[in-house]
Amino acid sequence: MTTELLAPAAPAPALLVHPPRILGVGTAVTATSYSQEEVLDAFEITDPKIQSLFRNSAIDRRNLTLPPVDDTGSRIAEPQGDLLDKHKALAIEMGAEALRACLKRAGADLSDLRHLCVVTSTGFLTPGLSALLIRELGIDRHCSRSDIVGMGCNAGLNALNVVAGWSAAHPGELAVVLCAEACSAAYAMDATMRTAVVNSLFGDGASAIALMSGPGAPEPADAEGPSILKFASCIIPEAVDAMRYDWDRTQGRFSFYLDPLIPYVVGAHAEIVIDRLLEGTELRRSDIRHWLVHSGGKKVIDAVVVNLGLTRDDVRHTVGVLRDHGNMSSGSFLFSYERLLDEGIAEPGEYGVLMTMGPGSTLETALVQW
Incomplete structure (x- = not known):
């Protein structure tokens, strides 16, 4: 008779000892909104199977920054360099708007910010968006910062997990997680089903969430x-x-x-x-x-x-x-x-x-x- 040794089960995640409180949230989108029919028309999509993907997506409208048109009225395919430029411009524009809205709802100012974590998967930049936004908005040069790049749609909570730890280690100091996704900078123009699944789904958007732990954070009765x-x-x-x-x-x-x-x-x-x-x-x-x-x-x-x-x-x-x-x-x-x-x-x-x-x-x- 043999005894099989089993590895112990991993312990469940523990409750945070000094749980940070969410103080505010803010969102922003790009300027132009399209219906699914308008996107189909813009890219001259006639394949019934691809049209069906768009029309059965449960999406009415999306904010997108589509490519310019040529002399014939057709959309121009953008090279990767142009898409990176688009990502940078849109992410900074939306990100700044979402950050300001978040701080306003939290009753805070840019000067109160002590850590800025920026999340994106729609482009790669060095220096990252956190540094570019600090320069753009005139945030204190000593503000701690981090960038989470390429993790995808789950990354907002990954970042919140990391920043919650930062917050617990820095009680009374304000931190913000900012997600800035310029999905228009990842739009592929072809007639394949692979890209149609993606092209029927994603839109531009940025959102920010502010948190603080310990002394200085609002009590539950006072917090939204x-x-x-x-x-x-x-x-x-x-x-x-x-x-x-x-x-x-x-x-x-x-x-x-x-x-x-x-x-x-x-x-x-x-x-x-x-x-x-x-x-x-x-x-x-x-x-x-x-x-x-x-x-x-x-x-x-x-x-x-x-x-x-x-x-x-x-x-x-x-x-x-x-x-x-x-x-x-x-x-x-x-x-x-x-x-x-x-x-x-x-x-x-x-x-x-x-x-x-x-x-x-x-x-x-x-x-x-x-």
Whole structure:
């Protein structure tokens, strides 16, 4: 008789000892909004299968900065260098607007900012967007900063996790996570189904969230936003290639790829990560009053709803953001959070879950309490 030795299970993520409180949120989009029909017309798409993708996306409008037209009225294909320039210009413009709106809602000024973390996946810059925004806005040169680049749609919560740790180590100091995604700078012009899936989904957007822990942070009764209690992650290594942004040798540029099966892969793992998030808290899923899920696409949202047993009302803001703006990558969940705050229905003591998903393939979650 043999005894099989089993590795001990990994401990569940612990509650934060000094949970930071969310003080404000702000969002911004680019100037031009298009309906799905207008995008089809702009790119002269006539393939019925591709048209069907656009029309059945549950998206009404998206903010996009499309390429200029030539003498015949057709859109001009932009080389990778022009797309990088577009990313830089749009990310700085939207990012500055979202940051200002966030600080205003938090009752703070640019001079109060002590750490700026900027998230993006729609372009690569050195120096990063944090340094460019500090120069653009005249933020104190001694402001601590970080850039999270290339993690994709889940990255907003990855950044929030990291900055929550910074906040706990710097009580009373204001930190901001800013997601700036110029998805127009990753738009591919061809007639393939691969790019059609992406082109029917993404829009430009930026969002920012401010947090502070310890002395100086508002007490629960005085705060609009919740405290961040805990984070949990789940990576699906076998689906590492299911969502990616890599070099397209045919076009000589970067392009997105989304596996058609990814909504079902994500949905199948949603229960696992939520159970891990709630482990050790004595909370059940039914105790969660507010669900703020990434607006990844109609099928992704449906898969999460089915696997977690949520109602359509639970994901009303997720669905509304997708309808009005499309998928804005890393910052989409903060657009939903802003809509929840604007409703003014969150009561002290209520719990909420933030959930994002993206390349890896990964799911990221956070537990919050008002």
